Amino acid sequence: MGGYQAKHSYTVTCSSQFRDAVSALAEKRKVNVADLARSILLAMPSDVITSFPDPGEPDKEDRDEVVLKSGPSQGRPWRRKPRLQVRLPFGASIPMIRRALGLALATDKEDMKVSLSGGAGDGKAESEGNGRLRGGNGAVAADEPEEVLQLRDENERLRALLSVMSFDPLHEGVKTRDDALHVLGFHPESKPDISSVKARFRMLATVHHPDSDFGNHQRMSQLNQAISLLQRGRG
Numbered sequence: 001m002g003g004y005q006a007k008h009s010y011t012v013t014c015s016s017q018f019r020d021a022v023s024a025l026a027e028k029r030k031v032n033v034a035d036l037a038r039s040i041l042l043a044m045p046s047d048v049i050t051s052f053p054d055p056g057e058p059d060k061e062d063r064d065e066v067v068l069k070s071g072p073s074q075g076r077p078w079r080r081k082p083r084l085q086v087r088l089p090f091g092a093s094i095p096m097i098r099r100a101l102g103l104a105l106a107t108d109k110e111d112m113k114v115s116l117s118g119g120a121g122d123g124k125a126e127s128e129g130n131g132r133l134r135g136g137n138g139a140v141a142a143d144e145p146e147e148v149l150q151l152r153d154e155n156e157r158l159r160a161l162l163s164v165m166s167f168d169p170l171h172e173g174v175k176t177r178d179d180a181l182h183v184l185g186f187h188p189e190s191k192p193d194i195s196s197v198k199a200r201f202r203m204l205a206t207v208h209h210p211d212s213d214f215g216n217h218q219r220m221s222q223l224n225q226a227i228s229l230l231q232r233g234r235g
Contacts, residue, residue, distance in 0.1 A: 007087045012097050015058040016082040022101050023084070025108055031211045033101070034086040040100035041092070042206060048151065054095045055102045058082050103151060169218045173225060180226035194231065201227045 014022075026033045040049065063079040086097060167183055174180050178188040184200045186192050192200070201223060206212065208219040 008090045008092075010086050010088060010092065010094065010097060012084040012086060012094055012101070013057055013081040014055055014084060014098055014101075016062055016064070018055045018098075018102075019082045019084055021105055025105060029211070032086075033084050034088055035211065036104040037086055037088060037097050037100045038206065039212065040103045041088075041096075044100075044103065044151075049096060049099050049103060052099045052103050052106075052151070055098050107151065167219065169222050174222050174229055177229065180229045183222050183226040184230075197227060197230050 022033055022036065026036055029036070058081050062082060064082050065077050065079050068074050068076050068078050084101070088097065167185065170179055170183070174183055181188050181190060181192075184197060184204065186197075186200070204223055205220065208216050208223060210217045210220055
């Protein structure tokens, strides 16, 4: 992840059912819709996201009715496509954002049950004859294609990887420049410029912010201490 990326406001047109489901998930996780999309865009390879079906545009009959607040038609009702408004870095496409949000919904479903039977490493999914699919890792999901089961497995591997790679919070907090560099993942003898420090902070904050799926209050607190110290030039 490089330097600062300016954000752009995207209007993501979608069905009202999809919009409501995404909004409910964001509220459930106490984040905004952009955070849901960002968590998938950061964690999942782009080819995995593009292979996920685009939830698509709304049907012609699926429209919201709003009252125009300005212009010559102020006060008149207007029928428009249902939408989600998200702020993300430049370069994203509407279908890609919809796919990312669709993946967020798919990975949040709670209809997956785990069975200890079944061999590890066998990637096939087979029907159990009752409308459910069983993955080779023993996971069972209701009417889910193999691609979704594989995405669930990948999501769990990413969660485990993030847990292993996360820094151990310092017992006495961030006191020195070396402490700050450690928390931000730099070598103690390195001399990163401030743009690299800010970029690293933003990347780690996305993971460790308490509102994220992998959030940790203590790690986020020490990230704030670290960037504050380095910005002041102390140590």
